[in-house]
Amino acid sequence: MTHFYQTGTFAVGNRLLDEDAASVQADPARANSITKGHRACQGCGEALGARYALDAALRASGGQLIAANATGCLEVFSTPFPESSWRLPWIHSLFANAPAVATGIAAALRAQGRTDIRVVGQGGDGGTVDIGLACLSGMFERGDDVLYICYDNEAYMNTGVQRSAATPPAARTATTEPLGTHPGNAFGQGKNLPLIAMAHELPYVATATVAELRDLERKVERAMQLHGARYLHVLVPCPLGWGSATADTINIARLAKESGLFPVFEAEDGRVVRVSPIRRQVPVEDYLRRQQRYAHLFAGAGRPDVIAQLQASADRNIARFGLLADGGEEPAERDGELLDVLATSALTGTPPLGAQAGERGPS
């Protein structure tokens, strides 16, 4: 039997795949942890990313999962009182305290001896990299048994697209208008939370995008196999805030990764162990042009100098994480052997954490 299917594992499923080789999202009986009727905008990357991640976590935990949610789009669009889209035990308390609430739930479960129930904390980039960072860092530092998932759409979308510490340079937001000599968000600022999480020497830190479902699901599954504080950072494009077409959400996430602007990698115990290599490399311009938040870079004579700066940061990611490492042609393979294939492109030569922690993040 030839183990080849038209789409390998790039697509969500395939009618010819064995059930156990199919993705969680291909399952007709998937959990749909966030169900329909939610009020996310058309083409919302966050709604999609949250379902991808939590459905995978639910499967990995045998359905025994509790989620603590920070304030943000995800919370607002899913739970306008008294309605809820969540189909798992779910709690929202405050903007800043989701990691602490999750820690508390984990502690309570431990006190009750309930080792079968797992805990997820989650929030957007604002709740994670800015407002909730203290609680999150505490959770990391104590090693609480929580998987924290950040759905990163690179600004405060819920309140009208204000800049966060995850907003990329040059991007227009309501608070970084494209005015003056350095339009949009400033270069050289912002926090790279995956690298900050790695600095805590967590057992598991990973990045992912909504464009690579199999990769995302595998990372959730891997995270759920481990205990202690774990961190997953998922890039979720926002059509409203980024000014992109609603149908383009996945494509833009793909271009972010394929251009090198958003490196997709995994780290264990503070060091990068695997990267998801670039398969069809594109210049950053292909990514930028599809988004109104970068329109000022292309208006009139354009800002080739700024675009070159962004390209330089993508190139730096590519070099730093080895995103063009061999095996780039076949990331995902036949019959669910994705993990093994990626393992072969492991970055054994990556310097230990200490060397990286002193550097500023790629954004």
Place this chain on the structure above:
Amino acid sequence: MSAPDVPGRAPGAPAHAPGAPGRARPRPGEHPERPFAITLDVGSSLANRTGAWRSERPQYVRRLPPCNNACPAGEDVQRWLYEGESGGEGYERAWRVLVRENPFPAVMGRVCYHPCETECNRCQLDEAVGINSVERFLGDEAIARGWRLPAPGPASGRRVLVVGAGPSGLSAAYHLALRGHSVTVKDTAAEPGGMMRYGIPAYRLARAVLDAEIARILALGIELRCGERVGDLQSELRDGHYDAAFMAVGAHVARNVEIPGGTAAHIVDAIGLLHGLAEGERPQLGRRVVVYGGGDTALDAARSARRLTGAEPVIVYRRTRERMPAHPEELQQAQEEGIAFRWLSTIVAAGDGTPGDGTPGDAVGAELEARADGGAGASGAAAAEPAVTLRIERMRLDEQGMPQPTGEYEQLDADSVILALGQSSDLSLLGGLPGVRVRDGVVEVDERMMTGYPGVFAGGDMTPGERMAAVAIGHGRRAARCVDGWLRDVAVEPPPRGELAGFDALNTWYYADAPRTVRPLLEDVRRQSTFEEVVKGLDEDSALYEARRCLSCGNCFSCDNCYGVCPDNAVLKPGPPGEPYAIDLDFCKGCGMCAAECPCGAIEMIPEEI
């Protein structure tokens, strides 16, 4: 915060859509001692019909894959590849889809020039899907496993005469029999098959394969009468009480040119040579064979001569390799077998080797004389005297690509010359059939394949169009459908053709990289002397792999992408794998992600009427 305003929900009615968890909501004001908000139980967002936001809706479509569009036989290539991708029992399903149009998969899997592969969208990704090799695999499986064609429909009581048992005639006979008509096929040759038997050499098409596929068609109850010439169609129709006729006599008459000085003894026509070979003749061609022409028949003749003589023939063609009408695959195989070529050359005259003989003009005679002197000295007694000496004129292409004489001459020795300059049809059976028009040697037909004489249809090489077996099979099928309509007095509309699924319709990110599987070839040494099949079939693994390289352009192949990428869970999977998806329009917001991420372009966004 007040209760969300959900359209269509009466105050106090259950807040939950069917199937949603939670309890009924108390009426507002039922607990006057507590603030309103905390009197409400958890409700599900299913109450919120976000489908109302939509301005466009996704719709599953079937676009026309370029392979189907290109197939002269009208095969639903994408569909049979889809069935074949399952492997196992899928092969028979695939074959059954295939023979809905073409009853000759094993033959066409060998001899078709596969325009489907030329048009295949996968060409722009890596290489075309090996459609032809999968077709052959399915055809060979069918023969090996004895799969039978579908049973004929209920008898119509109508009689149809098919003249010619070639690909077109047999295809028509098959499709007419399936529609319940009583079919008689007449052919002048001793055995059925037409050009498949008498034109295509055995090294391209094993006769056992041809026989098996023809026998399977005849087993449907078709009467075959070989060795019978239809002299006059009109009286044949009357005497045989036929209700309709389909003519497909092919083009078996070699077109000749006058070569000054050429004698019949040394000059044969290619089609006659191939016909004789099919009947078991092994003509003596000598060692120096020159083939004149640039079509597939020229290559067939040259490659046959290679096998007969053990020596390497020369093809003389007046234009360049690029402008040769022969198909590139054939050309390549011919070159592998050592066939030599003289491009930009025409034969202007032939002589028997003596100076001045048969060749007009003194200059020629002088040249030949010079050659004779030099030749005798150089080759001595070892080289036999050639039967003819050809005078070759060098050509050049003008701006329109037409060959023009240069006035430069060369000579070429030959023991025999094979002319492969095209064929024409023997149309004597038309007699004075009123209304039938012949133009440029072929019979004119309307869009129903009917001639000007009511009830008489024609197809294949005797009608306008490219002369290849797949086209003939397509003609037969189309004519059968129209004959059937004519007999039943119903109008036959051509089946609707969907919008073409071009490469731009695809999202190729999702296709795994997969280079093409190449069919094994017979070793060169055995291609020099035997008529064994040159191109071998794929083994099962490779055929399955090849089928699965199909991109399924424009047609859903159940990859679950739409189901997976919808942020609103509004794509439903109501059935088992392979069954169609459905859109839950109560919740679809119309973002278009399903359409954008569909690998094969099988979803279209349709504006809502607002």
